[in-house]
Amino acid sequence: MAEKKGALRKIIQAGWGILTNAYVKGFLPGGPPIYKGKLKQICVPGMNCYSCPGALGACPIGSMQALFDGRQRRFAFYVTGYLAFIGLIAGRFICGWLCLFGLIQELLYKIPTPKLKIPKKIDRPLRYLKYLCLFVMVFALPFFWRSAYGTGDPFFCKYICPVGTLEGGIPLVLLNDAMRGTLGWLFKWKFFLLVICILASVFIYRPFCKYVCPLGAFYGLFQKVSLVKMYVDEHACVSCGLCAKTCKMNVDPKKTPNSSECIRCRECVNACPKQALSMGVREKHTLS
Amino acid sequence: MEKKIPVWVTYILIAASIACMAFGICRGEVGTVLSKAVNICMECIGLG
Ligand code: SF4
Ligand code: SF4
Numbered sequence: 001m002a003e004k005k006g007a008l009r010k011i012i013q014a015g016w017g018i019l020t021n022a023y024v025k026g027f028l029p030g031g032p033p034i035y036k037g038k039l040k041q042i043c044v045p046g047m048n049c050y051s052c053p054g055a056l057g058a059c060p061i062g063s064m065q066a067l068f069d070g071r072q073r074r075f076a077f078y079v080t081g082y083l084a085f086i087g088l089i090a091g092r093f094i095c096g097w098l099c100l101f102g103l104i105q106e107l108l109y110k111i112p113t114p115k116l117k118i119p120k121k122i123d124r125p126l127r128y129l130k131y132l133c134l135f136v137m138v139f140a141l142p143f144f145w146r147s148a149y150g151t152g153d154p155f156f157c158k159y160i161c162p163v164g165t166l167e168g169g170i171p172l173v174l175l176n177d178a179m180r181g182t183l184g185w186l187f188k189w190k191f192f193l194l195v196i197c198i199l200a201s202v203f204i205y206r207p208f209c210k211y212v213c214p215l216g217a218f219y220g221l222f223q224k225v226s227l228v229k230m231y232v233d234e235h236a237c238v239s240c241g242l243c244a245k246t247c248k249m250n251v252d253p254k255k256t257p258n259s260s261e262c263i264r265c266r267e268c269v270n271a272c273p274k275q276a277l278s279m280g281v282r283e284k285h286t287l288s
Numbered sequence: 289m290e291k292k293i294p295v296w297v298t299y300i301l302i303a304a305s306i307a308c309m310a311f312g313i314c315r316g317e318v319g320t321v322l323s324k325a326v327n328i329c330m331e332c333i334g335l336g
């Protein structure tokens with residue numbers, strides 16, 4: 001039963017990924033490189049580069065940096081409000097169910113190799129890295145930094161984001177001869193980061209989500225106040241610890257059901273032998 | 289045990305997030321997002 005539920009999540013993740021990247025013409029040689037229609041006014045809720053040839057929506061993290069643009073130094077009200085709204089409704093549920101890059105990492109982790117368990121001493125401080133990415137690379141630098149020509153820069157997109165390289169850079173470079181001739185050190189640097197991210201994903205569950213992603217960090221800020229929450233029925237729980245053992249994000253849902261690291265994948269809910277865990281807008285009580 | 293935050297706090301924050309979004313839309317931020325998203329982002333793909 002738990003496996004069936006896990007498969008359903010994968011189907012939803014993949015379906016969403018296909019639906020939001022369904023601009024087939026972009027992938028055809030000689031076709032328009034990317035979709036240019038009105039749907040791109042709206043951000044998709046997960047990480048999805050708007051320069052992906054198939055993308056039908058805008059990337060929230062890219063859009064946020066574009067709005068914080070150092071030229072004007074204006075606050076990004078539209079995207080910040082939009083993401084806060086999603087975070088307040090569902091928290092990191094988006095990460096578990098509606099993010100293509102999350103799914104890609106999960107699939108890479110399925111490659112049968114020995115898996116790496118990062119010691120707590122290293123794992124804990126590394127988790128704060130994503131907040132640094134959010135507050136420094138997405139908020140502060142694009143807002144305050146101005147080049148000699150008076151222009152701003154989307155620092156996270158430009159120097160870090162492996163999603164842009166994978167979904168935008170590589171397909172565009174493969175499909176356009178002219179672009180191939182312009183590759184410089186920046187592409188090589190971003191390609192290097194992507195390779196590290198892919199390799200790490202084979203051995204560590206969702207390393208980009210755990211340590212780097214500013215969008216996951218942003219949604220995580222709302223996890224304790226969001227409408228969708230996880231609940232523990234203390235009377236039903238027998239403290240077997242199976243939920244914590246199941247969680248690949250290293251959360252102990254019995255102790256911290258609304259941890260900012262929980263991606264709401266429900267694997268612990270499905271694994272609990274006593275149905276002591278529930279997720280939703282209201283708490284479900286188990287009759288025992 | 290995690291501290292429970294009353295649900296009215298969530299509702300106030302939801303209202304604030306909608307107001308924030310609406311203000312941004314009125315300021316024309318949707319147009320900025322669109323113009324960024326319909327052009328290939330050179331920084332994103334590692335060329336800019
Ligand atoms: S943390 Fe980022 S990349 Fe991972 S699932 Fe969430 S939004 Fe997607
Ligand atoms: S798996 Fe269920 S019963 Fe076991 S500790 Fe977790 S919540 Fe309690």
Ligand code: SF4
Pocket residue numbers: 246247248249250251252253261262263264265266267268269
């Ligand atoms: S605590 Fe449960 S729902 Fe959250 S990430 Fe871990 S397994 Fe998934």
